Amino acid sequence: MRYVIYGLPCAGKDYLLSRMPFLQHIKGSEWLNTQSDNRFRELSKEEQDDLRRQFIRYVNGIGTGNVIVDGHYAFPEGDGYRQAFTDSDGDCYDVFVYLDTPMDIIHERIQSSDKNAIYSHLTISELQAWRDHEVSELFGEVLRRGKEFILLDNDVESIIRFMKGLADGSVLTAPQVSRMNADKVINAASGKRRIVLSDGDKTLTVEDLTKSVSIPEELKVHKAFQGDRYTTYQFWKVRQPYASLNDLDDRYAPALSNVHFDKSILDDLSKVDGLKVIVTAGLEDLWSKAAVLSGVMDMAVGSKANGLDNMSQLGKAYLCRYLKDAGFEVIALGDNMVDYYMLMEANKGYVIAHVKKNASLQNTVQAGTKLKQPAYNQIKFEGVEEVDSIHEDIE
Structure with a gap:
């Protein structure tokens, strides 16, 4: 290269x-x-x-x-x-x-x-x-x-x-990761021509599920994302502590047992006809288990615990782009700047605000955007058009 x-x-x-x-x-x-x-x-x-x-x-x-x-x-x-x-x-x-x-x-x-x-x-x-x-x-x-x-x-x-x-070649670039995951999603689509790409942490859940996984404090990489740095390097860096742990399934269990899904979002997405994919910059294997627990989402793609394949900001955007290029209609949901370019690439993108509203995304969308947000969400981004529901808006 x-x-x-x-x-x-x-x-x-x-x-x-x-x-x-x-x-x-x-x-x-x-x-x-x-x-x-x-x-x-x-x-x-x-x-x-x-x-x-x-x-x-x-x-x-x-x-x-x-x-x-x-x-x-x-x-x-x-x-x-x-x-x-x-x-x-x-x-x-x-x-x-x-x-x-x-x-x-x-x-x-x-x-x-x-x-x-x-x-x-x-x-x-x-x-x-x-x-x-x-x-x-x-x-x-x-x-x-x-x-x-x-x-x-x-x-x-x-x-x-x-x-x-x-x-x-042991660490993959954003285009490589996105191509690989686009193939996985396409294979799972089974004839469906619409794909929903939704962020996981604080979009589908109330809490940050990935951060809920307990790791030793001395292994944590602090401030890696400071300044809205969301490239492959930052995600590789924060994944390094997980690569040293051999008991991740045991660590996942408490987080999964206490996860709180946003029922309004899941109910809305359950009425959308299409393959529903969690696209997470967090841990893919954790979110694959969470997808099953949700009862609505079909699968998850994201970062590997070994830090070699990472779903970065560009990775999310390119995954959406590749799926559109393959002829799919893509609907996307997200809550912060990691998701923004995926939302903008989608045929229709929806921002989901939460209690700790992402300030960078608020500033970005307030400057003008084609994105929308569901009216039933209790917290709103200012300057973003509201729709009664996602499933009604895309039909």
Whole structure:
């Protein structure tokens, strides 16, 4: 596979790449400077873009193997940003990685960097705005193309183990996981042409069932999802503690015996003609048991306890996309930002609010959305159209 890694100046990409001998590192900036006699920054935008396209042709000509390129997405210019990313970049790479180093660390490093002195005047808030622009725009480009997007933190040892797993194929990307699960769902459809994809935790249940499974406190990975990071890396990271436990079935039992399903949602879905699938970023084997207990849902797909197959934010969206491409009508339900792009991909998507209403999703849908919500749900998202029931709305 071909990887590209982005990040702000002084994010630490060079050090990180030096710790990954299992990936062939191609220095993009070095190649561009060599080809332009070290005058790359002096070239016009058109000349720079043309040279970048030549570089992509060079990368595409390398052949098989795992190759990683360090790149730049955009640069501050005036009141906005000048984009370095081209369509050729988007078409070339399979996995797009962003090293999301804390802004205070980047700011401190830039102050003592001769190479990046040009950015020394930027404040932490201006660096944050630059980062937010890059992550948002890059995520959109990747989503449109159906590829993998990874947000990394500054936990170097975990990053190396994760990236090695991607490189040797033991850890699957979002498109790979979604293709595999789409095949499972299609095989289970048995002639049905409508599929309901519903999140599990706090959509079908009152509580977060996955978090209800007891694991030792010292094994918990805290704050992995902070900042709405819901990529394959985050789910791989939080699954690692489960992989070390050999008594998961025993740990599942108390959580399942105390699960509280949202009876209104289940009653509504029971009247929908179609295959009903729980799509969870939580544990698939736990939710497969919960599907049986629900009496309504037919099956579950999600993350494996060993952390090798993970249903991420993009994974949910691509599963929905693949099923639509296969000719199915897809109805989707969810309660937070992990589900949002799945809901937007669906023929019809429904948000389900709960007591601890997801603030990020509220802000997103309030800005305008095609999504709807059932009127019988006691808690509502503001700015979202209400329908009497899901089953009546889709008929």
